Structures are given as structure tokens and as C-alpha cells.
Amino acid sequence: MDAATQARMEARARILKALAHPTRLFMVDELAKQERCVAELTEMVGADMSTISKHLSQLKAVGLLEDEKRGTQVFYRLARPCVLNFFSCLEAVMQENLQQQIFLVRPGA
Amino acid sequence: MDAATQARMEARARILKALAHPTRLFMVDELAKQERCVAELTEMVGADMSTISKHLSQLKAVGLLEDEKRGTQVFYRLARPCVLNFFSCLEAVMQENLQQQIFLVRPGA
DNA sequence: TGGCTTCATGGCCATATTGCCAAATAGGCA
DNA sequence: TGCCTATTTGGCAATATGGCCATGAAGCCA
DSSP: OOHHHHHHHHHHHHHHHHHOSHHHHHHHHHHHHSOEEHHHHHHHHTSOHHHHHHHHHHHHHTTSEEEEEETTEEEEEESOGGGHHHHHHHHHHHHHHHHHHHHHHSTTO | OOHHHHHHHHHHHHHHHHHOSHHHHHHHHHHHHSOEEHHHHHHHHTSOHHHHHHHHHHHHHTTSEEEEEETTEEEEEESOGGGHHHHHHHHHHHHHHHHHHHHHHSTTO
């Protein structure tokens, strides 16, 4: 793997890593529907606000989210809706995995 | 976030996590072109074979790869080509990020 | 059987990630 | 100015991840 390829794969990995967390995936899903402030997301997820703030920072750092300060609140929104396309593929993989499980559990049926 | 949503997000995160590594992304890319045995991938990546084997196991564990043993070799292939659709979105995000960088570096220009 | 090749696994250490609390910062308002 | 609210940041402990080496397991062949 040459250096340029390595660099490109690292850049891709950074974005995927930012997505690869249950809480962050949930927030991306919600922000696809409408923008939300940190307090709202904190309430929806049910975690410490500092935790949510850090998760949002990660998504913003890789360019997936945008934020806008309005008064004392900060509203986040989905900056790259194309990531939503991932989810249908993920669901398909999950579905296939379920089927495979069945075959593994009942091989001779 | 209710329990069912939590579980679904965790399942999605597991798959994305398996993808979110430079070496694993590279191998997915290569396996999209043609199946490869472990030795070939080891050579292409330039890492220890045990490391490559573990990376492949992770991708297989989440259902993205299939393997087939032929003689003493094990050939891996991409089981879910839909993940390739991710990459164009990732490239777009990377491209956008580059542009933003320029604006950030030269805000008044 | 013995030896060789290919691959997987276990162990270990270094590093990264997560999530909480506490403290700092920023904005609005009396 | 001083206080209150919303958010971010620093610090820390627990846990997970990554990569190498050494070892184990499986298949082929003489």
C-alpha cells in the first residue's frame, strides 16, 4: 500500500470512526430529521451533556455536522446527508447476518 | 433512546467499526476487485500475517466478507458490495473538508 | 510419518476511546 | 456589574483496540 493510498484510507477511516458509535449514529439519524440543540440531544439520548457535546464535536471535526450558535444555545445539523445512504446497506447486512444465524443454528433443518 | 433503537444503533456501529480502519478499508477495496488469499493481502498491505488475519476476521465477523478454504490457502471475498457505495460519499466529505480548510486558512482573502 | 506451507489464535504491551465529574467559557439579562 | 443558563474543556479511570511475537492447527506432499 503506497503512501497516497494509505493517506486516503486513513481519511476515510477517520470519517467512518466518527460514525461508528451507537450514540453518534442515533444523533445523525435525529439530525437528519431536524436540527437540534445540545440540550435536546442530551435529553433524547439520556447521557451527560458533556458526553453529548464531545460526541457532537467528533462528528463536526470530520465535517459531518455543522453548528450554529443562537443565543446561548448551539444548534447542530447534518452537513452531509449522503451518509444516510449508508444505513440501508447496514440494515441489509444486518438482515443477512440474521439469516445466516438461522442457517448456522439449524443447519440440517 | 429506547432499547430497540439502542440495539439497532449498536448493530450498525459494529459494522461501521469493522470498516473504520485504514488497512481494512484497503482490503475491502482490493477484495471488491477480486478475491485474495491471506498471503496476497499480507504482501499488499505490508504487515504481519497475523495482523492481516485478525483484520479479516473482524470483517468476516460482521458479515462483510466470506472466506473459502482451498488447499492450505484461505480466499476472502467481499460478501456485501453495497458497502462500496460508502466510499463516494466519504470522498465527497473529504473534498468538502479540504475546501473548508482553505476558507478557514484564508478567511479574509 | 515427517516436514513444509498457510493461516489462525493467545499473550502481551502500547495506545486510543468512552463517559463521568468538575471547572472554565460564552451569551443574555437584571 | 453580577448572575444564570447553555455549552465546552480538562482530567481521570475503565475499557477496547492494534500490532507484533510465539505458538497452534490444518492441509499437502515426499
